[in-house]
Amino acid sequence: MSENDMNKNEVMMMGQKDKQFVEKVTAMEDDFAQWYTDVVKQAELVDYGPVRGTMIIKPYGFAIWENIRNELDRKFKETGHSNVSFPLFIPESLLQKEKDHIEGFAPEVAWVTHGGEEELNERVCVRPTSEVLFGEYYAKTINSYRDLPKLYNQWSNVVRWEKTTRPFLRSLEFLWQEGHTCHATGEEAEQETRQMLDIYADVCENYLAIPVVKGRKTEKEKFAGAEYTLTIESLMHDGKALQSGTSHYFGTGFAEAFDIRFLDENGEQKPVHQTSWGMSTRIIGGLIMVHGDNRGLVIPPRIAPTQAMIVPVAQHKEGVLDQAYALRDQLQDLVRVDIDASDKMPGWKFNEYEMKGIPVRIEIGPKDIEKNQVVLVRRDTGEKTFVPRNELDNRLPALLEEIQQNLYDKALAHREETTTTAVDMDEFARNLDETPGFIKAMWCGDTACEEKIKEATSATSRCIPFEQEKVADTCVCCGKKAKEMVYWAKAY
RNA sequence: CGGGAAGUAGCUCAGUUUGGCAGAGCACAUGGUUUGGGACCAUGGGGCCGCAGGUUCAAAUCCUGUCUUCCCGACCA
Numbered sequence: 420m421s422e423n424d425m426n427k428n429e430v431m432m433m434g435q436k437d438k439q440f441v442e443k444v445t446a447m448e449d450d451f452a453q454w455y456t457d458v459v460k461q462a463e464l465v466d467y468g469p470v471r472g473t474m475i476i477k478p479y480g481f482a483i484w485e486n487i488r489n490e491l492d493r494k495f496k497e498t499g500h501s502n503v504s505f506p507l508f509i510p511e512s513l514l515q516k517e518k519d520h521i522e523g524f525a526p527e528v529a530w531v532t533h534g535g536e537e538e539l540n541e542r543v544c545v546r547p548t549s550e551v552l553f554g555e556y557y558a559k560t561i562n563s564y565r566d567l568p569k570l571y572n573q574w575s576n577v578v579r580w581e582k583t584t585r586p587f588l589r590s591l592e593f594l595w596q597e598g599h600t601c602h603a604t605g606e607e608a609e610q611e612t613r614q615m616l617d618i619y620a621d622v623c624e625n626y627l628a629i630p631v632v633k634g635r636k637t638e639k640e641k642f643a644g645a646e647y648t649l650t651i652e653s654l655m656h657d658g659k660a661l662q663s664g665t666s667h668y669f670g671t672g673f674a675e676a677f678d679i680r681f682l683d684e685n686g687e688q689k690p691v692h693q694t695s696w697g698m699s700t701r702i703i704g705g706l707i708m709v710h711g712d713n714r715g716l717v718i719p720p721r722i723a724p725t726q727a728m729i730v731p732v733a734q735h736k737e738g739v740l741d742q743a744y745a746l747r748d749q750l751q752d753l754v755r756v757d758i759d760a761s762d763k764m765p766g767w768k769f770n771e772y773e774m775k776g777i778p779v780r781i782e783i784g785p786k787d788i789e790k791n792q793v794v795l796v797r798r799d800t801g802e803k804t805f806v807p808r809n810e811l812d813n814r815l816p817a818l819l820e821e822i823q824q825n826l827y828d829k830a831l832a833h834r835e836e837t838t839t840t841a842v843d844m845d846e847f848a849r850n851l852d853e854t855p856g857f858i859k860a861m862w863c864g865d866t867a868c869e870e871k872i873k874e875a876t877s878a879t880s881r882c883i884p885f886e887q888e889k890v891a892d893t894c895v896c897c898g899k900k901a902k903e904m905v906y907w908a909k910a911y
Numbered sequence: 912c913g914g915g916a917a918g919u920a921g922c923u924c925a926g927u928u929u930g931g932c933a934g935a936g937c938a939c940a941u942g943g944u945u946u947g948g949g950a951c952c953a954u955g956g957g958g959c960c961g962c963a964g965g966u967u968c969a970a971a972u973c974c975u976g977u978c979u980u981c982c983c984g985a986c987c988a
Contacts, residue, residue: 452982456980764949
């Protein structure tokens with residue numbers, strides 16, 4: 420079943436009464452960008468801040484971020500990393516120290532020029548990322564091989580003065596984590612780079628139910644100042660790609676610029692080998708665009724702040740609320756369950772929690788109490804099942820797992836359906852137009868071809884996947900001998 | 912940064928053409944009746960008409976500037 424068919428069916432399933440609801444959210448087939456904006460607002464994830472491009476992350480949006488954060492943080496700590504907090508400001512002279520780095524970020528840093536009324540001797544920027552702060556600190560504090568490895572991470576906000584902005588996908592300020600590590604050898608640093616990418620992929624696939632392609636960025640797309648950048652790329656519902664997490668290997672480039680040296684076992688001065696890696700609130704944008712539908716958000720159970728919402732029906736009737744609360748008490752050690760006992764109409768609540776993407780709704784009313792059952796309604800398929808109370812402890816967690824798996828399977832199927840191969844530019848352009856998604860195509864390794872492809876189609880190289888596959892012998896653009904297979908797509 | 916659209920109650924918008932008392936629906940509060948897909952009746956509260964100038968006896972309305980949001984493009988590791 421194609422995505423379009425699925426959407427039509429979903430709309431049909433809504434029935435007559437929900438037409439007014441549909442008007443609240445633009446249909447994704449009509450205008451995907453508007454659909455995204457509508458969902459973000461209607462699901463109460465964010466509001467806009469007073470400065471252009473800034474956002475207020477509301478309780479529900481932040482709860483989702485907290486769950487993602489907790490999962491990542493747990494894995495960082497399991498792999499030996501420590502959390503720290505570095506300053507918000509970077510003096511200009513420090514930012515200038517690594518040439519490629521400053522060139523990459525200069526166009527989008529925010530500068531502070533005054534403290535109160537007084538002009539500063541040296542202006543300071545608000546961190547767009549913190550490599551230089553960590554670099555300067557490591558230079559002061561690392562002396563011996565015994566100080567290595569240094570495995571630091573920080574959860575912070577950063578500022579990049581973007582021209583156009585959208586909630587989560589591109590905002591002037593965003594939340595993320597940035598890991599910065601130093602190692603005695605290149606091999607160890609490269610292992611770290613890969614390890615962190617694998618953690619990002621794990622969280623994406625197993626918690627957010629977002630399938631990813633792992634690979635390396637081209638020279639053109641890599642991080643400013645890195646030796647190479649590893650990335651996980653995911654595919655949104657509209658066929659555009661989202662860079663979902665990156666892990667950079669710096670070699671000794673920053674160490675040399677910042678003079679981060681250590682004495683090894685033989686008493687020799689050596690530069691450290693570094694990495695940095697980050698994942699941001701941008702991934703929430705990915706979550707919305709991978710799983711969402713015309714009724715709003717769909718949150719995968721493992722990351723959902725509320726996994727099941729109890730909606731009492733005819734709650735004014737004797738015993739209904741008591742039973743509903745008893746149900747919550749019964750379930751709350753098993754799943755993240757909540758109850759809406761407000762005096763809103765049940766239909767209002769149904770729509771509200773569908774908009775918020777809560778994986779399962781549990782209805783309990785007089786008829787259910789009489790039959791000693793509840794009604795479970797899946798958010799992903801809309802399917803209703805009647806479940807005896809004494810089976811609920813087993814069936815509910817099982818259903819949540821099933822939903823989690825189904826969301827991943829659906830997202831993967833969509834990616835597979837829209838991933839095509841192209842051997843020449845005609846086919847490339849046709850695929851991009853007819854089945855927007857990833858295009859697998861061979862590349863000669865020349866940046867000029869990348870630029871040409873971007874100019875002609877507005878698609879960019881997303882990554883050189885670790886899992887290579889030879890789809891032709893020659894470069895899709897210039898026809899010369901191909902070096903490697905690259906995933907291409909229009910990107911966010 | 913270019914092109915387009917918009918900003919009036921918490922939300923969606925009417926009113927702007929042709930200057931003359933600040934409006935509706937939803938939401939909110941109170942009371943009552945309701946409750947298996949966005950209930951109903953009654954009463955009530957809520958406004959710097961984005962902001963700053965200007966024109967005028969009089970500005971939501973006309974003029975200038977500016978800020979913000981949305982869509983498209985350019986830019987963006």
